[in-house]
Amino acid sequence: MLAVIDLPEMEKQLAEDEAQLASKQSALETARRQVVHDRANVVLQDVTLQRQAALFKDGWVPAQMLDQNSANTAIAKADLGVAKANRTLAAHQIDLAAATVEKTKTLLAYTQIVAPFDGVVARRLVNRGDLVQPPTGTLMTPLFTVQRIDIIRVFCDVPENDVPQLHIGDPAIVKPIGFNGKPFIGKVTRSSLSLDPGTRNMRTEIDLPNQKERLYPGMYAEVSLEMNRRPDALTVPAAAIGSDGDGNFVDTITDNHVTRLAIKTGLTDNGRIEVTTGLSEATPVLTNIKSAPSMGTAVQPLAVNENS
Numbered sequence: 001m002l003a004v005i006d007l008p009e010m011e012k013q014l015a016e017d018e019a020q021l022a023s024k025q026s027a028l029e030t031a032r033r034q035v036v037h038d039r040a041n042v043v044l045q046d047v048t049l050q051r052q053a054a055l056f057k058d059g060w061v062p063a064q065m066l067d068q069n070s071a072n073t074a075i076a077k078a079d080l081g082v083a084k085a086n087r088t089l090a091a092h093q094i095d096l097a098a099a100t101v102e103k104t105k106t107l108l109a110y111t112q113i114v115a116p117f118d119g120v121v122a123r124r125l126v127n128r129g130d131l132v133q134p135p136t137g138t139l140m141t142p143l144f145t146v147q148r149i150d151i152i153r154v155f156c157d158v159p160e161n162d163v164p165q166l167h168i169g170d171p172a173i174v175k176p177i178g179f180n181g182k183p184f185i186g187k188v189t190r191s192s193l194s195l196d197p198g199t200r201n202m203r204t205e206i207d208l209p210n211q212k213e214r215l216y217p218g219m220y221a222e223v224s225l226e227m228n229r230r231p232d233a234l235t236v237p238a239a240a241i242g243s244d245g246d247g248n249f250v251d252t253i254t255d256n257h258v259t260r261l262a263i264k265t266g267l268t269d270n271g272r273i274e275v276t277t278g279l280s281e282a283t284p285v286l287t288n289i290k291s292a293p294s295m296g297t298a299v300q301p302l303a304v305n306e307n308s
Helices: 008-057 063-109 160-165
Strands: 120-124 144-147 151-159 171-176 184-195 201-209 221-225 235-237 241-244 247-254 257-269 272-277
Touching (some): 008 063, 151 160, 151 184, 151 221, 160 201
Antiparallel strands (some): 151 201, 235 272, 247 257, 257 272
16 A cells, blocks of 8 residues: 545545445335235235125125226236336446445545555655645646566567577576676577567567565666577687678688688687688688688698687
């Protein structure tokens, strides 16, 4: 419970609706008793009419008395029909009154502002005694901002080239600003399944457990997504690959002369490009295609260990 709005006119309306419901219930009970009374009267009139008919046959009563008893029986049956209709009407009026009471109770329940989930009040825009009004037109001021912090949702944008490799459940490494690069491990939870027309990126979300409440909504972070793992892939520096109208290529050395070798590439990661076909691990590759000697130039190869 965050706040309670005092709405005395609605409370009075509820008391009036409940009183109206009680009155309709009393009217229904009266209508039921009237049906019982009129039903008994119909039975009495039927018995009386049968007796009068037997006496009339033997000549003990005049025809006018028999006609009067017949009319009384018809009137009693009509009264019973009216009583049943009133009983049905009273029942429907009770349903209407009960619905009105529930409607008022529902509206009155909105005066209790309850948090929709467990979290913290990050912002409070009202104080005790303030006048609050329902949102109308442009007047839409919230009372509270509640944020969930047991799970932090991380938003990131995946470039168009990497979208085909993105899958729900891919590992994610999140490094929030101010944590000295300490990573938080999560997984891709969901994505928008559409690209932003302006940036050509796809919004992707990661849910991070935050049991110790060290992460806060609104923080910035660096996100790394492991969308495709190929531990045995053959890679070369991105600067070693060139391209022309026929596709990608690298410069290599054959018989101490620079030659060109067509290749096909795969994934790109951290400055290196995967070579899927056209190259073997034993083939020497010039590390920078832009500064490489022209084709056919005689060279003396020198092997370089990239990790040194």
